[in-house]
Amino acid sequence: MSREIVLDTETTGFDPKTGDRMIEVGCIEIExxxxxxRTFHRLIHPERLIPADAIRVHGITDDKVRDAPKFAEIVIDLCDFIGDAPIIAHNAQFDRNFIDHEFGRCGRALFHEDRWIDTLKLAQARFPGMANSLDALCKRYKISLVERSLHGALIDARLLAEVYLELKGGKERRLDLSSSRPISAAAAAHAASGYPLRPRPLEPRGGEAEQAAHEAFLRAILKDWSLWKGYGVEIEAG
Known part of the structure; x- marks a missing residue:
């Protein structure tokens, strides 16, 4: 199985070289x-105060991380969770800069750059010239943002996992993996539409006369009756 880790971080600012630190990390495992x-989520004590501008983005205050572990105290658990899997992040260079900085402070070897998959670059290749922020992609793919009023590492990782699925094949991929049982052409077309199948079909509302008229209509315009078999219509060519 192909194992990957979707990762997101929240920080005190934009640049670890100017003293900004990581304050939250969230990971989602996908296969x-x-x-x-399986998920990994930690708040992290940044060993500094959190600026008001950053709090407005993610809502994480100094009080919320007062008793949180420092990065050095969670790095082993984080590495164990990630293992040797590729790491998926949106605008991956941002998260990578902070991960590399924190690893450097702990004296740990960095994740190789080839392990990072940037969904922003994937989206830019698919939608050139369009807005490709995580929010924009969620709206484009009709992924609900109702749970998120502020940014959060684990919430954003969950959203990004859904976006990544869409970027890598979307509904067709979900359909392929949803069941090992063969499905009819009608069920496949319905699933690809994005609407759930009914738990049981609706009862026919037309009488025998209407059904007979409908079959006569089909006989007159269609030559390939097999097309309709998947939709529950059984017609024998006359």
Whole structure:
């Protein structure tokens, strides 16, 4: 199975070289482009005060991280969770800069650059010239943002996992992995539409006369009856 880790961070600012630090990290494990349910999430004490501008973005205050562990105290758990999997991030250079900085402070070897997959670059290649922020992609793919009033590492990682699924094949990929049982052409077309299948079909509302008229209409205009078999219409050519 192909294992990947979707990662997001929240920080005190934009540049670790000027003293900014990581204050939250969230990871989602996916295998074969499907979430496994395993996550990693930690608040981190940044060993400095959090600026008001940053708090307005993610809502993480000094009080919230007062008793949180320092990065050096969670780095082993983080590395164990990530393992040797590729790391998926949106505008990955930002998150990578902070991960590299914190690893450097701990004296740990950095994740190789080839392990990082940038969904911003994937989106820019697919939608050149368009807005490709995480919010914009969620709206484009109709991924609900109702749970997020502020940025949060684990929430954003969950959203990014859904965006990444869409960028890598979307509904077709979900359809391929949803069941090992063969499905009818009608079910496949319905699933690809994005609407859920009914738990049970609606009862026919037309009478025998209407059904007979409908079958006569189909006989007159269609030559390939097999097209309609997947939709529950059984017609024998006359």
């Amino acid at each position: 074969d482009l499907l979430p496994t349910g």
